[in-house]
Amino acid sequence: MAETDPELLGRIRERDALAFETLYRRYAPAAYGLALRVLRQPLLAQEIVQEAFLTVWNAPETFDPSRGPFRSFLLSLVHHRAVDAVRREERLRERERRANPPPVPDEDVMDVVAEEVDLADRRRTVREAMAVLSPEQREALELMYFRGWSHARIAKETGIPIGTVKSRVWAAMRRLREALA
Amino acid sequence: MTWEHDRVDELLAGYVLGGLDPEDAELASRALVEHVPECERCRRSLEGYRVVSGDIALAAAATMPPETLGASLARATEGAARRPRRSWIGAAAAAVAVLALGGWNALLVDRVGDAETEQAALLGQLDRTQTQQVWLTDALSSMTHPKSSVVPLKGTGPTRALVLYVRGEDRLYVIGSGLPEPDGSYVLWFMRDGSAWTPGPLQPIKGAAIVRVETDASDWEHVLVTEEPSADTPTPTASPIVASTLPPK
Numbered sequence: 130m131a132e133t134d135p136e137l138l139g140r141i142r143e144r145d146a147l148a149f150e151t152l153y154r155r156y157a158p159a160a161y162g163l164a165l166r167v168l169r170q171p172l173l174a175q176e177i178v179q180e181a182f183l184t185v186w187n188a189p190e191t192f193d194p195s196r197g198p199f200r201s202f203l204l205s206l207v208h209h210r211a212v213d214a215v216r217r218e219e220r221l222r223e224r225e226r227r228a229n230p231p232p233v234p235d236e237d238v239m240d241v242v243a244e245e246v247d248l249a250d251r252r253r254t255v256r257e258a259m260a261v262l263s264p265e266q267r268e269a270l271e272l273m274y275f276r277g278w279s280h281a282r283i284a285k286e287t288g289i290p291i292g293t294v295k296s297r298v299w300a301a302m303r304r305l306r307e308a309l310a
Numbered sequence: 311m312t313w314e315h316d317r318v319d320e321l322l323a324g325y326v327l328g329g330l331d332p333e334d335a336e337l338a339s340r341a342l343v344e345h346v347p348e349c350e351r352c353r354r355s356l357e358g359y360r361v362v363s364g365d366i367a368l369a370a371a372a373t374m375p376p377e378t379l380g381a382s383l384a385r386a387t388e389g390a391a392r393r394p395r396r397s398w399i400g401a402a403a404a405a406v407a408v409l410a411l412g413g414w415n416a417l418l419v420d421r422v423g424d425a426e427t428e429q430a431a432l433l434g435q436l437d438r439t440q441t442q443q444v445w446l447t448d449a450l451s452s453m454t455h456p457k458s459s460v461v462p463l464k465g466t467g468p469t470r471a472l473v474l475y476v477r478g479e480d481r482l483y484v485i486g487s488g489l490p491e492p493d494g495s496y497v498l499w500f501m502r503d504g505s506a507w508t509p510g511p512l513q514p515i516k517g518a519a520i521v522r523v524e525t526d527a528s529d530w531e532h533v534l535v536t537e538e539p540s541a542d543t544p545t546p547t548a549s550p551i552v553a554s555t556l557p558p559k
Binding site: 149153154158160166178186198242244248256259278279307310 | 320367374376
């Protein structure tokens, strides 16, 4: 039976490189897929994922299993860093990005990575929960989460009043919180 | 300030997504200091949103990273295993870092865009960001831990602060908001038997700051923040801006 995340992290605290490699193989596709979706730049996405995993290696004690799943901790870490990076990149290279947009991964592409059963099940649950959101709620949420846009940016780019944007994001999060509890 | 649950809930949802604009971000940071630690409903809400913010990632297609990434990590971890580990044990060896709550994403972007920022300073800022991310996530998690304790620090001015820790653990967070721009330096102090120890200065950004200190809260009697002429002051010389007694073991 596969070791659990807390078990692997316990070994990582003892500087077990094999345990770290196992954890990496378990979550790297999800982490990299997320970073790629947000950043749309493979090299930068790799950098973000590397930094996130190195954080886990260098400070495994910051994660406590009693506070929630490691999956959430790691993917939130990647997401935050990816959003920071995309905003930083946009400020530095706004013109270049508009002139030469990088290829965007197709959101509808099938996953070609074989994942462990638990993670695959959770992925299915999340996608089912996202599918139940209204199109407007899903759009607002995805623009915030995968583009790194703030409420004001979404309102500006879509022409939707900012109050409506806030309501849609909040409604989407409430529904997902209920569905994924 | 009176906090309405729905308003706080809306702020928390945007906060965990990193999508709040600066004004809302500052409000969220105040809510995290002034309201959430003492509100079971909002703490549960925050915990639920935190899980969601990680799970939404699974809506993106899983993509195998290049082999070079795994190889690079393997090299890095081999090297790290041979290097001495940074000590986290004991008050004397405590490591301290400072980050700003609420709107800090926008603040960091502002700093990056500052024409006067040199590349070395930029790299230093980015290096702090990595640690800040982990500690911010950990601080949020601490608020929902069943053994979490929150000790508000009291003062007479606009500053609000609290000490947040999980009982039995050797680390705590001091979180503050409403800190006016100091003439000197804000310094954090822990006191026991009349003796003071400082893990270092508080460096707020737009009035907000969070410090992680590697120490057991139950080892101390009092915690306070003063404004000193210099961050190197060995003992507090000014009246506390905020202060509190810490619960004994």
